[in-house]
Amino acid sequence: MASFAPQIRIPATYMRGGTSKGVFFRLQDLPRAAQVPGKARDALLLRVIGSPDPYGKQIDGMGAATSSTSKAVILSKSDRLGHDVDYLFGQVSIDQPFVDWSGNCGNLSAAVGPFAIANGLVDGSSVPRDGVAVVRIWQANIGKTIVARVPISDGAVQETGDFELDGVTFPAAEVQLEFMDPAAEEEGAGGAMFPTGNLVDELEVPGVGTLRATMINAGIPTIFVEAEAIGYTGTELQDAINGDAAALAKFEAIRAHGAVRMGLIKNVGEAAGRQHTPKVAFVARPASYTASSGKPVAAGDVDLLARALSMGKLHHAMMGTAAVAIGTAAAIPGTLVNLAAGGGERSAVRFGHPSGTLRVGAQASRVDGEWRVTKAVMSRSARVLMEGWVRVPGDTL
Known part of the structure; x- marks a missing residue:
């Protein structure tokens, strides 16, 4: 035996x-x-x-x-x-x-x-x-x-x-x-908040197209694209994306090619072994929608809409580190996140996600021509x- x-x-x-x-x-x-x-x-x-x-x-x-x-x-x-x-x-x-x-x-x-x-x-x-x-x-x-x-x-x-x-x-x-x-010190990214040196890049993704993207290391490395550019409104809930194999493959392609541009991996083949980072997210200007709980979210309740994927699936709410990235990018005039929120300088932003809304603050300043965020603040339980x-x-x- x-x-x-x-x-x-x-x-x-x-x-x-x-x-x-x-x-x-x-x-x-x-x-x-x-x-x-x-x-x-x-x-x-x-x-x-x-x-x-x-x-x-x-x-x-x-x-x-x-x-x-x-x-x-x-x-x-x-x-x-x-x-x-x-x-x-x-x-x-x-x-x-x-x-x-x-x-x-x-x-x-x-x-x-x-x-x-x-x-x-x-x-x-x-x-x-x-x-x-x-x-x-x-x-x-x-x-x-x-x-x-x-x-x-x-x-x-x-x-x-x-x-x-x-x-x-x-x-x-x-x-x-x-x-x-919160600017993440990622290997290959030189510790820079914007590893490409740009607030907005043209990101070429074979099979998807060329997308405007803000790639930022803050809280967690994140690639932000515009919802409209990939066929979405920013009001989507999980079922609209997680049951769509083609959509998930598209987001993974964006994530992999963005990771290469950010210096996080050397080639797109390495992305499969690095699922947690970077994140990929899409943003849009405010619009009304119904959250996954049935709670109505009015356009006037938020500064922008944001949806993010984690481990290959649309997140049911928002990852805390991605919220830091959103708050940081929103505080810096000219990023896609900032533009979705209406542009200009701001120290806090309230964004809509699939489960409702979340407020995150960030303190940004420009030092020697480079943007720096001293801290990002939010509440959890x-x-x-x-x-x-x-x-x-x-x-x-």
Whole structure:
């Protein structure tokens, strides 16, 4: 009779952050082989989430078969001066055997501060009995600082509240996030906010055409195109695109060729192995539509419309990092995002997405002829859904 290794259990917390969910770990709680980057860590997270799954359902894991719910986070106390916690994010592929470490998750960033406080990763002396705890987070994927302002009640993280976030069914406590100096320092892009040196480029995409595009490294590398140029209005919901194989192939072609222009990959063939970044999004001037919840969004409620794809599918709301890119680009006169919002200088923008609306602010200035954004600001919420241990077969690593 064959013998099989028993399951091992690992302390973990299942959390919602913004419009995403993920499995959170303390680095110290991972099996020793998975405490360092490499095949063992990736194998563990793939098995935890339930990937790769040729059925696309992640039934045998913690994932929920969408890019918003196929995520893992590893946190540890930070040795970096002026920071409390190091935050590493893994976007787990649903049907392929890989974990993409190339970018951050802005939504789950909202859960990092609450988790860190609750799990002893933040010095207790900096957490008030009542009020707001300021948690300085080192985002290890992109080498950036995020400042989280976490509400505290009676010495513990306050999770309940009346803050409503479109794309999340129930209200919760508000967590304010500041993404400091959000221009992403991507390999090949030279750390430039606009890696091509232009606010708008002519992007040639075989089979699609030549499109005007704003390619920006802020929050997460993002390629913005105009909705009208690719046959859309900017009011689309998921079903209008995710069931259209030709449309998804078109967006992937735009993403791949944009990634090459941004210096993120050397050729379009490398795009398949880098699904998390860059993002591709399309923008349009304000128009009225009905959100996926049935909530009406009036043209006067928003400054522009934005839709973005994540891991090859139209996102049900808006990725937090892409929201940072939207806010940053909107603050810089002349980008396609700024023009869709009416042009001119602005410090905040409210945009319409498939689930409703979101406001994001950004502080932009021009230094020595180059645009610089010192920070982008937005509010999310976070909540513990379950905590305890996650189990995987002992032969996983």
